[in-house]
Amino acid sequence: MTDFKNAGELLNLCNKKNLRISDVMKQRECDLGETTMEEIHSRMKKTLEIMKQSAHEPLETAVKSMGGLIGGEAQKLGDHRKQKEHICGDVLSRGISYAMAVLEVSASMGVIVAAPTAGSAGIVPGLLLSLQQQYQLTDEQVLDALFNAGAIGYLAMRNATVAGAVGGCQAEVGVASAMAASAAVELMGGGPSQSLDAASTVLVNMLGLVCDPVGGLVEYPCQNRNASGVANALVAAEIALSGIRQMIPFDEMLDTMYQVGKRMPYELRETALGGCAATPSGCAACGIHR
């Protein structure tokens, strides 16, 4: 039975058998889920299809959200990338437009893949699909990267939380970004310890981020935060790939993220009573749309 309870055990499994994080996660899924490689492969393929569709569609056709706070942002970014000189570079520019696109689809009741939650669903597909396009990677490679991302998210669900109501936005967008960073490292040829370092870096950099949706809706600032989650993941992956090591291992950062989350005031944990939601403009917007 292949299983691991924390990142330390995961790294041991990788090192002992010279496996990638995605390999270990796939084996774990087969063993504990009592299923086959073929079955999980075809299921993840369906997942990837939904991710692609939700990342691409709003760039063609802008959609208005149910709550009315967002809509059309992905297309603006896409047009900006094509027409003007953009300052982010292709990978990041495309990545943030995809991430915002997914939130647009989600907020208009389209089909998305929660990764790990609906409110943070843009980050993993945003970065991975952008890298795929930039470096002409195959779907098979991206599928593997999704299993890598799944390993990081699983550890967060098991040992901390991915609910904004429990741990703030750091637990949703933070974890999603850590998942994307780790997966990006593996996708670009980095090893397991580099993946875990990248995931740790993200949590260091996003520690303390509060969950403060305007009007209580998964729209604003969530969509912006998904874009910034892509940027954070990209930065962390680049740092790890350059060979820079992190002082604090992922397990410790996950634990401290959880502790910080639990100490966050109630108003800043998805109650729409503090943060952006409590600003005069945020209140005015939710007054209109409620």
Added chain:
Amino acid sequence: MAFISVFDVIGPNMIGPSSSHTAGACAIAYLAQKMKSGSLKRVEFTLYGSFAKTGHGHGTDRALLGGIMGFDTDDPRIRDSFQIAKEQGIEFSFTSDEKETEIYPNTVDIRMVSDNGREMNVRGESLGGGKIRIVRINHVEVDFTGEYNAVIIIQQDRPGVAAHITRCLGERHVNIAFMRIFRESKGEKAYTIVESDEKLPADITEQLMENPHVQDVMIIQN
């Protein structure tokens, strides 16, 4: 601890915007409709807490109605569930109860009336990330997640009924993962919820009904 699958992390595949307010709402109603008998004629939803406050902007109402018609969390028909329910001749209503505060924030009460006149009341809670649980069936407090195959038995609270149930399941080689009995009060109506790893044989209902104290049996397969 229950197994966390990679598809619990990269998933569920769902209609947005919220795993708790949309996918969770749909999942509660989806589970509830498996407990009804006959075809649905009328459904009444009462929303509490955050469901009542922000439900409309999250499509909680459309998701509940979609779920009650058997739509899964990633079914695009959820968007048009009001129209589809009208076409199917299902009457529906939504009531917000913001006064009740001594209740889990994302709670819904569902009252279903079937064309055979039978009524079923189910209370569900959305726990986040698309996870849910059923906490009340009719007037009895229960605790049931729908993650396993389950059989719900409505019975008179009498000696020997539980033994009858386990014997029936044992004879059919069904391994019991969890079994709990909830009751209104001593000697009154009781609910036994049995969750199992295996699929339940379709004709187990008849065998369970052989005991005179068993009033109804609901099979909920994954």
